[in-house]
Amino acid sequence: MYKVGITGGIGSGKTTVCKVFEVLGIPVFYADTVAKEIMVRDELLIEGIKTTFGKESYFEDGKLNNKHIASIVFNNEAELAKLNALVHPAVFRAFDLWEVQISAEVPYTLKEAALLFESESYKMVDTTILVTAPLQIKLDRVVARDGVSAEQVKARMDKQLSDEEKIKMANHFIVNDEEHSIIEQVLALHKVFLNTAINLKL
Ligand code: ATP
Structure with missing residues:
Protein backbone atom coordinates (compact mmCIF):
# COMPACT_ATOMS: atom_id res chain seq x y z
CA MET A 1 0.00 0.00 0.00
CA TYR A 2 1.28 3.46 -0.94
CA LYS A 3 1.54 5.53 2.25
CA VAL A 4 1.42 9.31 2.54
CA GLY A 5 2.45 11.09 5.75
CA ILE A 6 0.89 14.45 6.57
CA THR A 7 1.99 16.96 9.18
CA GLY A 8 2.00 20.65 9.99
CA GLY A 9 2.44 22.94 12.96
CA ILE A 10 -0.24 23.44 15.61
CA GLY A 11 -3.25 25.10 13.99
CA SER A 12 -1.92 24.72 10.44
CA GLY A 13 -5.07 22.74 9.63
CA LYS A 14 -3.67 19.25 9.01
CA THR A 15 -6.73 17.54 10.53
CA THR A 16 -9.02 19.73 8.43
CA VAL A 17 -7.03 18.78 5.30
CA CYS A 18 -7.26 15.08 6.27
CA LYS A 19 -11.06 15.38 6.46
CA VAL A 20 -11.04 16.44 2.79
CA PHE A 21 -8.97 13.37 1.86
CA GLU A 22 -11.46 11.24 3.84
CA VAL A 23 -14.32 12.63 1.74
CA LEU A 24 -12.39 11.32 -1.30
CA GLY A 25 -12.39 7.84 0.31
CA ILE A 26 -8.81 7.86 1.59
CA PRO A 27 -8.45 6.22 5.05
CA VAL A 28 -6.56 8.35 7.57
CA PHE A 29 -4.57 7.06 10.55
CA TYR A 30 -4.58 9.82 13.21
CA ALA A 31 -1.35 9.02 15.07
CA ILE A 102 -7.14 -1.68 4.80
CA SER A 103 -8.92 -3.03 1.72
CA ALA A 104 -6.75 -3.69 -1.33
CA GLU A 105 -9.24 -1.53 -3.28
CA VAL A 106 -7.96 1.56 -1.47
CA PRO A 107 -5.35 3.36 -3.64
CA TYR A 108 -3.30 4.84 -0.80
CA THR A 109 -3.49 5.76 2.91
CA LEU A 110 -2.68 8.85 4.94
CA LYS A 111 -0.87 8.97 8.27
CA GLU A 112 -1.44 12.22 10.17
CA ALA A 113 1.13 12.98 12.85
CA ALA A 114 2.02 16.30 14.49
CA LEU A 115 5.55 14.98 15.03
CA LEU A 116 5.96 13.16 11.71
CA PHE A 117 9.48 14.52 11.20
CA GLU A 118 10.46 14.79 14.87
CA SER A 119 9.48 11.14 15.59
CA GLU A 120 11.13 9.81 12.44
CA SER A 121 7.81 8.22 11.42
CA TYR A 122 8.29 9.98 8.06
CA LYS A 123 10.70 7.12 7.29
CA MET A 124 7.76 4.70 7.38
CA VAL A 125 5.77 6.46 4.65
CA ASP A 126 6.48 6.81 0.95
CA THR A 127 5.95 10.54 0.64
CA THR A 128 5.01 13.47 2.86
CA ILE A 129 2.77 16.55 2.85
CA LEU A 130 3.44 19.62 4.98
CA VAL A 131 0.47 21.90 5.73
CA THR A 132 1.53 25.48 6.39
CA ALA A 133 -0.21 28.69 7.43
CA PRO A 134 1.02 32.10 8.58
CA LEU A 135 1.81 32.31 12.31
CA GLN A 136 -0.96 34.80 13.18
CA ILE A 137 -3.60 32.65 11.45
CA LYS A 138 -2.39 29.54 13.31
CA LEU A 139 -2.50 31.39 16.63
CA ASP A 140 -6.00 32.80 15.99
CA ARG A 141 -7.30 29.34 15.01
CA VAL A 142 -5.97 27.53 18.07
CA VAL A 143 -6.98 30.31 20.48
CA ALA A 144 -10.53 30.10 19.04
CA ARG A 145 -10.59 26.28 18.96
CA ASP A 146 -9.05 25.48 22.37
CA GLY A 147 -9.91 28.63 24.36
CA VAL A 148 -6.27 29.11 25.38
CA SER A 149 -4.00 32.17 25.26
CA ALA A 150 -1.70 33.00 22.33
CA GLU A 151 1.23 32.64 24.76
CA GLN A 152 0.20 29.05 25.60
CA VAL A 153 -0.06 28.22 21.89
CA LYS A 154 3.39 29.74 21.25
CA ALA A 155 4.86 27.63 24.06
CA ARG A 156 3.43 24.49 22.39
CA MET A 157 4.77 25.63 19.00
CA ASP A 158 8.27 26.06 20.45
CA LYS A 159 8.37 22.33 21.21
CA GLN A 160 8.01 21.45 17.51
CA LEU A 161 10.44 21.81 14.60
CA SER A 162 9.98 25.13 12.79
CA ASP A 163 8.24 25.26 9.40
CA GLU A 164 11.63 26.23 7.90
CA GLU A 165 13.08 22.91 9.08
CA LYS A 166 10.05 20.89 7.98
CA ILE A 167 9.96 22.54 4.53
CA LYS A 168 13.41 21.04 3.87
CA MET A 169 12.11 17.56 4.69
CA ALA A 170 8.64 17.50 3.07
CA ASN A 171 7.83 16.35 -0.47
CA HIS A 172 4.49 18.15 -1.00
CA PHE A 173 2.92 21.28 0.43
CA ILE A 174 -0.56 22.61 1.18
CA VAL A 175 -0.91 26.29 2.03
CA ASN A 176 -3.87 26.76 4.35
CA ASP A 177 -4.11 30.53 4.62
CA GLU A 178 -7.09 32.71 3.77
CA GLU A 179 -6.17 32.99 0.08
CA HIS A 180 -5.66 29.41 -1.11
CA SER A 181 -8.38 26.77 -1.44
CA ILE A 182 -7.47 23.57 0.41
CA ILE A 183 -10.00 21.60 -1.64
CA GLU A 184 -8.23 22.47 -4.91
CA GLN A 185 -4.82 21.64 -3.44
CA VAL A 186 -6.06 18.32 -2.02
CA LEU A 187 -7.63 17.39 -5.37
CA ALA A 188 -4.35 18.15 -7.18
CA LEU A 189 -2.33 16.02 -4.75
CA HIS A 190 -4.95 13.25 -4.82
CA LYS A 191 -4.39 12.98 -8.59
CA VAL A 192 -0.62 12.76 -8.11
CA PHE A 193 -0.93 10.03 -5.45
CA LEU A 194 -3.50 8.06 -7.50
CA ASN A 195 -1.15 8.06 -10.50
CA THR A 196 1.83 7.03 -8.39
CA ALA A 197 -0.12 4.28 -6.62
CA ILE A 198 -1.51 2.94 -9.91
CA ASN A 199 1.96 2.90 -11.49
CA LEU A 200 3.33 1.04 -8.47
CA LYS A 201 0.62 -1.63 -8.81
CA LEU A 202 1.23 -2.15 -12.57
P1 ATP B 1 -3.40 20.70 16.01
O1 ATP B 1 -2.01 20.31 15.67
O2 ATP B 1 -3.46 21.72 17.09
O3 ATP B 1 -4.31 19.53 16.26
P2 ATP B 1 -4.27 21.03 13.24
O4 ATP B 1 -3.09 21.38 12.40
O5 ATP B 1 -4.78 19.64 13.14
O6 ATP B 1 -4.03 21.47 14.74
P3 ATP B 1 -6.97 21.83 12.71
O7 ATP B 1 -7.53 21.30 14.00
O8 ATP B 1 -7.30 21.14 11.45
O9 ATP B 1 -5.41 22.06 12.84
O10 ATP B 1 -7.39 23.36 12.54
C1 ATP B 1 -7.29 24.27 13.62
C2 ATP B 1 -8.58 25.09 13.70
O11 ATP B 1 -8.64 25.94 12.57
C3 ATP B 1 -9.85 24.23 13.68
O12 ATP B 1 -10.80 24.80 14.52
C4 ATP B 1 -10.29 24.31 12.20
O13 ATP B 1 -11.68 24.17 12.07
C5 ATP B 1 -9.81 25.70 11.79
N1 ATP B 1 -9.40 25.75 10.38
C6 ATP B 1 -8.47 25.00 9.77
N2 ATP B 1 -8.35 25.33 8.48
C7 ATP B 1 -9.25 26.32 8.25
C8 ATP B 1 -9.61 27.08 7.11
N3 ATP B 1 -9.02 26.92 5.91
N4 ATP B 1 -10.58 28.01 7.25
C9 ATP B 1 -11.17 28.21 8.44
N5 ATP B 1 -10.87 27.53 9.58
C10 ATP B 1 -9.92 26.60 9.48
Missing part, protein backbone atom coordinates in the same frame (compact mmCIF):
# COMPACT_ATOMS: atom_id res chain seq x y z
CA ASP A 32 -1.91 11.50 17.90
CA THR A 33 -5.39 10.17 18.66
CA VAL A 34 -4.14 6.57 18.45
CA ALA A 35 -1.26 7.44 20.82
CA LYS A 36 -3.78 8.54 23.47
CA GLU A 37 -5.89 5.39 22.96
CA ILE A 38 -3.03 2.92 23.18
CA MET A 39 -1.66 4.46 26.37
CA VAL A 40 -4.62 2.81 28.11
CA ARG A 41 -4.90 -0.27 25.85
CA ASP A 42 -1.46 -1.55 24.76
CA GLU A 43 -0.26 -3.82 27.59
CA LEU A 44 3.39 -3.63 26.56
CA LEU A 45 3.26 0.17 26.51
CA ILE A 46 1.39 0.36 29.84
CA GLU A 47 4.02 -1.87 31.48
CA GLY A 48 6.80 0.28 30.02
CA ILE A 49 5.21 3.48 31.34
CA LYS A 50 4.68 1.99 34.82
CA THR A 51 8.28 0.74 34.94
CA THR A 52 9.71 4.07 33.79
CA PHE A 53 7.44 6.58 35.54
CA GLY A 54 6.00 4.56 38.44
CA LYS A 55 2.81 2.59 39.10
CA GLU A 56 1.07 5.85 39.97
CA SER A 57 1.10 6.64 36.23
CA TYR A 58 -2.28 4.82 36.15
CA PHE A 59 -5.31 5.00 38.42
CA GLU A 60 -6.81 1.79 39.78
CA ASP A 61 -9.53 1.84 37.10
CA GLY A 62 -6.82 1.79 34.39
CA LYS A 63 -7.14 5.45 33.39
CA LEU A 64 -3.94 7.35 32.68
CA ASN A 65 -2.81 9.74 35.42
CA ASN A 66 -2.10 12.61 33.02
CA LYS A 67 -1.12 15.01 35.81
CA HIS A 68 1.54 12.62 37.12
CA ILE A 69 3.07 12.04 33.68
CA ALA A 70 2.88 15.74 32.78
CA SER A 71 4.58 16.72 36.06
CA ILE A 72 7.54 14.50 35.10
CA VAL A 73 7.93 15.29 31.39
CA PHE A 74 6.92 18.98 31.41
CA ASN A 75 10.01 21.06 30.61
CA ASN A 76 12.25 18.00 31.05
CA GLU A 77 13.71 16.98 27.69
CA ALA A 78 15.29 13.76 28.96
CA GLU A 79 12.08 12.47 30.59
CA LEU A 80 10.02 13.49 27.53
CA ALA A 81 12.46 11.57 25.32
CA LYS A 82 11.92 8.49 27.53
CA LEU A 83 8.13 8.79 27.13
CA ASN A 84 8.45 9.23 23.36
CA ALA A 85 10.77 6.21 23.15
CA LEU A 86 7.94 4.15 24.65
CA VAL A 87 4.97 5.69 22.83
CA HIS A 88 6.35 6.11 19.31
CA PRO A 89 7.21 2.43 18.70
CA ALA A 90 3.77 1.49 20.06
CA VAL A 91 2.14 3.88 17.57
CA PHE A 92 4.26 2.34 14.78
CA ARG A 93 2.96 -1.12 15.79
CA ALA A 94 -0.63 0.18 15.76
CA PHE A 95 -0.07 1.75 12.32
CA ASP A 96 1.23 -1.54 10.90
CA LEU A 97 -1.83 -3.38 12.28
CA TRP A 98 -4.14 -0.71 10.86
CA GLU A 99 -2.46 -0.87 7.43
CA VAL A 100 -3.00 -4.63 7.03
CA GLN A 101 -6.72 -4.18 7.65
Whole structure:
Protein backbone atom coordinates (compact mmCIF):
# COMPACT_ATOMS: atom_id res chain seq x y z
CA MET A 1 0.00 0.00 0.00
CA TYR A 2 1.28 3.46 -0.94
CA LYS A 3 1.54 5.53 2.25
CA VAL A 4 1.42 9.31 2.54
CA GLY A 5 2.45 11.09 5.75
CA ILE A 6 0.89 14.45 6.57
CA THR A 7 1.99 16.96 9.18
CA GLY A 8 2.00 20.65 9.99
CA GLY A 9 2.44 22.94 12.96
CA ILE A 10 -0.24 23.44 15.61
CA GLY A 11 -3.25 25.10 13.99
CA SER A 12 -1.92 24.72 10.44
CA GLY A 13 -5.07 22.74 9.63
CA LYS A 14 -3.67 19.25 9.01
CA THR A 15 -6.73 17.54 10.53
CA THR A 16 -9.02 19.73 8.43
CA VAL A 17 -7.03 18.78 5.30
CA CYS A 18 -7.26 15.08 6.27
CA LYS A 19 -11.06 15.38 6.46
CA VAL A 20 -11.04 16.44 2.79
CA PHE A 21 -8.97 13.37 1.86
CA GLU A 22 -11.46 11.24 3.84
CA VAL A 23 -14.32 12.63 1.74
CA LEU A 24 -12.39 11.32 -1.30
CA GLY A 25 -12.39 7.84 0.31
CA ILE A 26 -8.81 7.86 1.59
CA PRO A 27 -8.45 6.22 5.05
CA VAL A 28 -6.56 8.35 7.57
CA PHE A 29 -4.57 7.06 10.55
CA TYR A 30 -4.58 9.82 13.21
CA ALA A 31 -1.35 9.02 15.07
CA ASP A 32 -1.91 11.50 17.90
CA THR A 33 -5.39 10.17 18.66
CA VAL A 34 -4.14 6.57 18.45
CA ALA A 35 -1.26 7.44 20.82
CA LYS A 36 -3.78 8.54 23.47
CA GLU A 37 -5.89 5.39 22.96
CA ILE A 38 -3.03 2.92 23.18
CA MET A 39 -1.66 4.46 26.37
CA VAL A 40 -4.62 2.81 28.11
CA ARG A 41 -4.90 -0.27 25.85
CA ASP A 42 -1.46 -1.55 24.76
CA GLU A 43 -0.26 -3.82 27.59
CA LEU A 44 3.39 -3.63 26.56
CA LEU A 45 3.26 0.17 26.51
CA ILE A 46 1.39 0.36 29.84
CA GLU A 47 4.02 -1.87 31.48
CA GLY A 48 6.80 0.28 30.02
CA ILE A 49 5.21 3.48 31.34
CA LYS A 50 4.68 1.99 34.82
CA THR A 51 8.28 0.74 34.94
CA THR A 52 9.71 4.07 33.79
CA PHE A 53 7.44 6.58 35.54
CA GLY A 54 6.00 4.56 38.44
CA LYS A 55 2.81 2.59 39.10
CA GLU A 56 1.07 5.85 39.97
CA SER A 57 1.10 6.64 36.23
CA TYR A 58 -2.28 4.82 36.15
CA PHE A 59 -5.31 5.00 38.42
CA GLU A 60 -6.81 1.79 39.78
CA ASP A 61 -9.53 1.84 37.10
CA GLY A 62 -6.82 1.79 34.39
CA LYS A 63 -7.14 5.45 33.39
CA LEU A 64 -3.94 7.35 32.68
CA ASN A 65 -2.81 9.74 35.42
CA ASN A 66 -2.10 12.61 33.02
CA LYS A 67 -1.12 15.01 35.81
CA HIS A 68 1.54 12.62 37.12
CA ILE A 69 3.07 12.04 33.68
CA ALA A 70 2.88 15.74 32.78
CA SER A 71 4.58 16.72 36.06
CA ILE A 72 7.54 14.50 35.10
CA VAL A 73 7.93 15.29 31.39
CA PHE A 74 6.92 18.98 31.41
CA ASN A 75 10.01 21.06 30.61
CA ASN A 76 12.25 18.00 31.05
CA GLU A 77 13.71 16.98 27.69
CA ALA A 78 15.29 13.76 28.96
CA GLU A 79 12.08 12.47 30.59
CA LEU A 80 10.02 13.49 27.53
CA ALA A 81 12.46 11.57 25.32
CA LYS A 82 11.92 8.49 27.53
CA LEU A 83 8.13 8.79 27.13
CA ASN A 84 8.45 9.23 23.36
CA ALA A 85 10.77 6.21 23.15
CA LEU A 86 7.94 4.15 24.65
CA VAL A 87 4.97 5.69 22.83
CA HIS A 88 6.35 6.11 19.31
CA PRO A 89 7.21 2.43 18.70
CA ALA A 90 3.77 1.49 20.06
CA VAL A 91 2.14 3.88 17.57
CA PHE A 92 4.26 2.34 14.78
CA ARG A 93 2.96 -1.12 15.79
CA ALA A 94 -0.63 0.18 15.76
CA PHE A 95 -0.07 1.75 12.32
CA ASP A 96 1.23 -1.54 10.90
CA LEU A 97 -1.83 -3.38 12.28
CA TRP A 98 -4.14 -0.71 10.86
CA GLU A 99 -2.46 -0.87 7.43
CA VAL A 100 -3.00 -4.63 7.03
CA GLN A 101 -6.72 -4.18 7.65
CA ILE A 102 -7.14 -1.68 4.80
CA SER A 103 -8.92 -3.03 1.72
CA ALA A 104 -6.75 -3.69 -1.33
CA GLU A 105 -9.24 -1.53 -3.28
CA VAL A 106 -7.96 1.56 -1.47
CA PRO A 107 -5.35 3.36 -3.64
CA TYR A 108 -3.30 4.84 -0.80
CA THR A 109 -3.49 5.76 2.91
CA LEU A 110 -2.68 8.85 4.94
CA LYS A 111 -0.87 8.97 8.27
CA GLU A 112 -1.44 12.22 10.17
CA ALA A 113 1.13 12.98 12.85
CA ALA A 114 2.02 16.30 14.49
CA LEU A 115 5.55 14.98 15.03
CA LEU A 116 5.96 13.16 11.71
CA PHE A 117 9.48 14.52 11.20
CA GLU A 118 10.46 14.79 14.87
CA SER A 119 9.48 11.14 15.59
CA GLU A 120 11.13 9.81 12.44
CA SER A 121 7.81 8.22 11.42
CA TYR A 122 8.29 9.98 8.06
CA LYS A 123 10.70 7.12 7.29
CA MET A 124 7.76 4.70 7.38
CA VAL A 125 5.77 6.46 4.65
CA ASP A 126 6.48 6.81 0.95
CA THR A 127 5.95 10.54 0.64
CA THR A 128 5.01 13.47 2.86
CA ILE A 129 2.77 16.55 2.85
CA LEU A 130 3.44 19.62 4.98
CA VAL A 131 0.47 21.90 5.73
CA THR A 132 1.53 25.48 6.39
CA ALA A 133 -0.21 28.69 7.43
CA PRO A 134 1.02 32.10 8.58
CA LEU A 135 1.81 32.31 12.31
CA GLN A 136 -0.96 34.80 13.18
CA ILE A 137 -3.60 32.65 11.45
CA LYS A 138 -2.39 29.54 13.31
CA LEU A 139 -2.50 31.39 16.63
CA ASP A 140 -6.00 32.80 15.99
CA ARG A 141 -7.30 29.34 15.01
CA VAL A 142 -5.97 27.53 18.07
CA VAL A 143 -6.98 30.31 20.48
CA ALA A 144 -10.53 30.10 19.04
CA ARG A 145 -10.59 26.28 18.96
CA ASP A 146 -9.05 25.48 22.37
CA GLY A 147 -9.91 28.63 24.36
CA VAL A 148 -6.27 29.11 25.38
CA SER A 149 -4.00 32.17 25.26
CA ALA A 150 -1.70 33.00 22.33
CA GLU A 151 1.23 32.64 24.76
CA GLN A 152 0.20 29.05 25.60
CA VAL A 153 -0.06 28.22 21.89
CA LYS A 154 3.39 29.74 21.25
CA ALA A 155 4.86 27.63 24.06
CA ARG A 156 3.43 24.49 22.39
CA MET A 157 4.77 25.63 19.00
CA ASP A 158 8.27 26.06 20.45
CA LYS A 159 8.37 22.33 21.21
CA GLN A 160 8.01 21.45 17.51
CA LEU A 161 10.44 21.81 14.60
CA SER A 162 9.98 25.13 12.79
CA ASP A 163 8.24 25.26 9.40
CA GLU A 164 11.63 26.23 7.90
CA GLU A 165 13.08 22.91 9.08
CA LYS A 166 10.05 20.89 7.98
CA ILE A 167 9.96 22.54 4.53
CA LYS A 168 13.41 21.04 3.87
CA MET A 169 12.11 17.56 4.69
CA ALA A 170 8.64 17.50 3.07
CA ASN A 171 7.83 16.35 -0.47
CA HIS A 172 4.49 18.15 -1.00
CA PHE A 173 2.92 21.28 0.43
CA ILE A 174 -0.56 22.61 1.18
CA VAL A 175 -0.91 26.29 2.03
CA ASN A 176 -3.87 26.76 4.35
CA ASP A 177 -4.11 30.53 4.62
CA GLU A 178 -7.09 32.71 3.77
CA GLU A 179 -6.17 32.99 0.08
CA HIS A 180 -5.66 29.41 -1.11
CA SER A 181 -8.38 26.77 -1.44
CA ILE A 182 -7.47 23.57 0.41
CA ILE A 183 -10.00 21.60 -1.64
CA GLU A 184 -8.23 22.47 -4.91
CA GLN A 185 -4.82 21.64 -3.44
CA VAL A 186 -6.06 18.32 -2.02
CA LEU A 187 -7.63 17.39 -5.37
CA ALA A 188 -4.35 18.15 -7.18
CA LEU A 189 -2.33 16.02 -4.75
CA HIS A 190 -4.95 13.25 -4.82
CA LYS A 191 -4.39 12.98 -8.59
CA VAL A 192 -0.62 12.76 -8.11
CA PHE A 193 -0.93 10.03 -5.45
CA LEU A 194 -3.50 8.06 -7.50
CA ASN A 195 -1.15 8.06 -10.50
CA THR A 196 1.83 7.03 -8.39
CA ALA A 197 -0.12 4.28 -6.62
CA ILE A 198 -1.51 2.94 -9.91
CA ASN A 199 1.96 2.90 -11.49
CA LEU A 200 3.33 1.04 -8.47
CA LYS A 201 0.62 -1.63 -8.81
CA LEU A 202 1.23 -2.15 -12.57
P1 ATP B 1 -3.40 20.70 16.01
O1 ATP B 1 -2.01 20.31 15.67
O2 ATP B 1 -3.46 21.72 17.09
O3 ATP B 1 -4.31 19.53 16.26
P2 ATP B 1 -4.27 21.03 13.24
O4 ATP B 1 -3.09 21.38 12.40
O5 ATP B 1 -4.78 19.64 13.14
O6 ATP B 1 -4.03 21.47 14.74
P3 ATP B 1 -6.97 21.83 12.71
O7 ATP B 1 -7.53 21.30 14.00
O8 ATP B 1 -7.30 21.14 11.45
O9 ATP B 1 -5.41 22.06 12.84
O10 ATP B 1 -7.39 23.36 12.54
C1 ATP B 1 -7.29 24.27 13.62
C2 ATP B 1 -8.58 25.09 13.70
O11 ATP B 1 -8.64 25.94 12.57
C3 ATP B 1 -9.85 24.23 13.68
O12 ATP B 1 -10.80 24.80 14.52
C4 ATP B 1 -10.29 24.31 12.20
O13 ATP B 1 -11.68 24.17 12.07
C5 ATP B 1 -9.81 25.70 11.79
N1 ATP B 1 -9.40 25.75 10.38
C6 ATP B 1 -8.47 25.00 9.77
N2 ATP B 1 -8.35 25.33 8.48
C7 ATP B 1 -9.25 26.32 8.25
C8 ATP B 1 -9.61 27.08 7.11
N3 ATP B 1 -9.02 26.92 5.91
N4 ATP B 1 -10.58 28.01 7.25
C9 ATP B 1 -11.17 28.21 8.44
N5 ATP B 1 -10.87 27.53 9.58
C10 ATP B 1 -9.92 26.60 9.48
